[in-house]
Amino acid sequence: MTTPPLSPGAYAEAVRAALADLPAADREEMLEDLDDHLMEVAAEPGMTLEDRLGSPEAYAAELRAAYGGRPARPRRRLTERTRNRAAGLLGTAHARLMQLPPYRQAVAFAPELRPAWWVLRGYAAALLILSGIGPRRLVPGDVVAWVFTLALVWASVWAGRRAVPGVPGWERALLLGANVVAAIVVLATMIDPPVQSSGPVAFDGGAPVPYGVQVENVAVLDGGSVYNIIPYDENGAPLHDVRLYDQDGRPITTDPESYGRAIAVPCEGEPPMRNSYPLPLMPEGSWVDPLPGDTSACVPPSPSATPSPTGSPSAGVAPSSPEGATPAPAPSATPALAPSATPSASPTKADGK
Amino acid sequence: MHSTVRRVDSSQLLKGVLDVAVLAVLAKRDSYGYDVVRSLREAGLEDVGDASVYGTLRRLFKAGALNSYVVASDEGPHRKYYGLNDVGRSLLTSSATTWASFAATMNHLLKEVAS
Numbered sequence: 001m002t003t004p005p006l007s008p009g010a011y012a013e014a015v016r017a018a019l020a021d022l023p024a025a026d027r028e029e030m031l032e033d034l035d036d037h038l039m040e041v042a043a044e045p046g047m048t049l050e051d052r053l054g055s056p057e058a059y060a061a062e063l064r065a066a067y068g069g070r071p072a073r074p075r076r077r078l079t080e081r082t083r084n085r086a087a088g089l090l091g092t093a094h095a096r097l098m099q100l101p102p103y104r105q106a107v108a109f110a111p112e113l114r115p116a117w118w119v120l121r122g123y124a125a126a127l128l129i130l131s132g133i134g135p136r137r138l139v140p141g142d143v144v145a146w147v148f149t150l151a152l153v154w155a156s157v158w159a160g161r162r163a164v165p166g167v168p169g170w171e172r173a174l175l176l177g178a179n180v181v182a183a184i185v186v187l188a189t190m191i192d193p194p195v196q197s198s199g200p201v202a203f204d205g206g207a208p209v210p211y212g213v214q215v216e217n218v219a220v221l222d223g224g225s226v227y228n229i230i231p232y233d234e235n236g237a238p239l240h241d242v243r244l245y246d247q248d249g250r251p252i253t254t255d256p257e258s259y260g261r262a263i264a265v266p267c268e269g270e271p272p273m274r275n276s277y278p279l280p281l282m283p284e285g286s287w288v289d290p291l292p293g294d295t296s297a298c299v300p301p302s303p304s305a306t307p308s309p310t311g312s313p314s315a316g317v318a319p320s321s322p323e324g325a326t327p328a329p330a331p332s333a334t335p336a337l338a339p340s341a342t343p344s345a346s347p348t349k350a351d352g353k
Numbered sequence: 354m355h356s357t358v359r360r361v362d363s364s365q366l367l368k369g370v371l372d373v374a375v376l377a378v379l380a381k382r383d384s385y386g387y388d389v390v391r392s393l394r395e396a397g398l399e400d401v402g403d404a405s406v407y408g409t410l411r412r413l414f415k416a417g418a419l420n421s422y423v424v425a426s427d428e429g430p431h432r433k434y435y436g437l438n439d440v441g442r443s444l445l446t447s448s449a450t451t452w453a454s455f456a457a458t459m460n461h462l463l464k465e466v467a468s
Binding site for chain 2: 036037043
């Protein structure tokens with residue numbers, strides 16, 4: 001080396017830099033006599049510091065070994081410094097916040113909440129993965145999904161219980177990543193919960209949906225509660241048997257049972273279609289007690305429900321017939337004038353899908 | 354550990370006994386760092402490194418085996434002196450006993466070889 005000899009100050013600086021990975025307290029303790037030493041050596045005539053002591057790095061390594069410190073770890077200086085600075089900022093913020101009682105209390109009980117977080121973390125991870133397969137949900141949809149979710153919760157708790165003391169770096173990084181993702185999932189779900197209504201809706205008490213199509217439930221529409229739809233045509237005349245489907249051809253249904261109403265089921269013929277509006281509803285209180293196994297839970301076509309037939313053929317005005325052998329009213333009129341709400345039994349399925 | 358055969362050199366041996374050597378120097382009289390380095394060299398430990406001695410002094414001091422004080426001097430810089438305290442003295446005694454028995458064992462082992 002033909003570089004100019006280092007001054008004691010520069011030499012000391014280089015030694016300190018070579019020990020920069022040590023905690024400041026350790027380093028100062030170790031270097032307590034460095035300046036004195038270098039002054040002594042520099043006072044001797046004839047030799048430079050480096051001739052006499054070797055390079056600053058060699059001096060630092062020897063000092064470290066003799067002091068009993070850890071050997072220098074090869075580490076990138078800049079990341080180290082950045083990390084130290086970040087840790088310092090966090091530490092300062094933490095110290096400031098510790099003056100606030102709520103923060104102090106939160107810090108005190110936060111460790112007790114860790115197991116709860118482990119469970120939530122596993123649950124969130126399961127929901128995230130399941131939503132990649134099927135629709136977004138808050139609750140697993142079926143038994144398989146539940147088993148999968150429970151397995152992930154178990155794994156999360158296992159990892160949490162195990163990760164407390166020193167873990168290899170990559171594993172900790174993995175765990176940190178999982179935590180961050182889980183936190184994002186939980187927060188995102190809280191902000192924008194998946195709508196529960198799109199899914200197969202099972203009706204208890206009502207007629208089963210007679211086809212295996214997903215049902216669009218509009219029980220909650222526009223924030224209000226809708227359990228029936230009364231359509232009119234452009235002239236204001238009420239329409240009957242209007243079947244509603246969504247853009248995918250799925251029947252649009254309501255959930256009148258949730259509002260204390262029930263769909264009146266005629267005794268004969270097929271049950272009304274759930275998406276045929278207006279629904280023939282009646283208060284659930286007037287429901288004929290359905291006996292188990294009994295099909296009498298139906299509405300007999302009551303005369304009152306029958307719209308009064310306009311111009312019903314009275315027996316008296318029977319067309320002139322030679323023999324008045326006609327029995328009372330012509331029965332043929334009745335079925336045709338069945339309650340309009342009852343959908344026609346003909347299977348004119350609007351081929352949804 | 355290295356599996357290579359290693360020739361014994363004194364700098365290797367020194368590592369194990371530098372503590373007791375420094376304690377022995379300070380047992381004679383209190384001394385400052387550079388003076389300890391010189392005393393060890395004069396005693397025959399020419400391979401001892403400055404930084405090793407300074408590091409050993411700081412470690413012994415931190416471990417509570419030494420006391421230290423600064424002496425003002427008229428002609429040169431102020432110097433930090435180190436001296437043994439009770440802990441240091443008992444450490445020296447026990448270390449000296451260990452060394453003596455170890456050295457005796459080694460001498461006995463090697464007495465036919467070295468001649």
